[in-house]
Amino acid sequence: MESTVDTLTAVRAAALSLESVSRRYKRRxxxxxxxxxxxxxxCAVPVGSFTAVVGPSGSGKSTFLQCAAGLDRPTSGTVRIGGTDLGSLSEAALTRLRRDRVGFVFQSHALNLVPSLSIEENVVLxxxxxxxxxxxxxxxxxxRALLTRVGLAGRGSDGPSTLSGGQQQRVAVARALVTEPDVIFADEPTASLDPESAGLVLGLLRDAVRIxxxxxxxxxxxPAAAGWADRVLTMDGGRLR
Known part of the structure; x- marks a missing residue:
């Protein structure tokens, strides 16, 4: 049987771990x-893995991502990224950690890219x-290397508005990779994409793990997007099932 010490060691060596994390809100x-x-x-997410979190609307999966990524602080429990306890960090330190060690790909194209910057400037931001x-x-x-990797070589001086939704998501993946982060968090990255564009974005995320x-x-x-992952976690009623 695995000892408590072994379990704690595994959790702290994980790329991401949550320990008894709860988030409560006051209803209006x-x-x-x-x-x-x-x-x-x-839960503990191993280094070099692709985990999908699924569940019905209102199941808690978006709150899971927000707390895990340091975008929201849990009411109780511990979140660690690369062994760093996010609860021990000041707001300034947490902002630096998100900038330097975390990559984000959001569902909304408006959140992913800054419209006043060129595509290349968005990637290196x-x-x-x-x-x-x-x-x-x-x-x-x-x-430029990352834009080539996501199939947008030569488009660096263009603005985000010149790209399709799928192309914008590929730029977002390039930006998420630019700092060589500990964890990339993707929030419904294919929700508004056609199947071909969704496959290209998911392939890039898969390659970030594999390569x-x-x-x-x-x-x-x-479910089709979740099929690209190594492991699928199901949330229901705020709990992992």
Whole structure:
């Protein structure tokens, strides 16, 4: 039988771990009573794996992603990314961790890309925010290499509005990869895409795991999208089933 020490060691070595994580909200207009979005959720996501989190609307899967990615703080419990306890960090430190060690691909194209920046500038934005010179050869080469990888070579000077939804999502994947993050979180990344475009985006996420050894955690309602993952976690009523 695995010892408690072995279990703790495995959790802290995971790319992402949640230990008894709960998130409660006060309901509006109901006397301030609380609603539980997450209920004592525990799991460990291995390094270099692709995990899909599925469940019906209102099951808690979006709250799971927000707490796991450090976008929202849980009411109780512990979230760790790469062994770092997010609850121990100040807001400034948490912002730096999300910038440097976490990649995001959102469902909304408006959230993914900055319309006033070129496609290439969007890709390298996390590096620039971390203090890198946007005109340096290292930054430019990194951005162009990633655009080539996602099938958009030569489009770097164009604006996001010139791209289709699927192309914008591919740019978002490139940006998520640019800092070589510990974990990439994808929130319904194929929800508004046709099957061909969805397959291209999912293939890029799969390659991030297979080729780069990145860890991907994806929330999706689509069984076909979940089929690209190594493991599927099902949420219902704020709990993992």
């Amino acid at each position: 207009g109901r006397g301030g009573r609380e609603a539980t979005a997450l209920d004592a959720v525990s 996390p590096l620039v925010l971390a203090g890198a010179d946007p005109g340096s050869a290292t930054v430019l080469d990194r951005g 780069d050894g990145r860890t991907v955690v994806m929330v999706t309602h689509d």
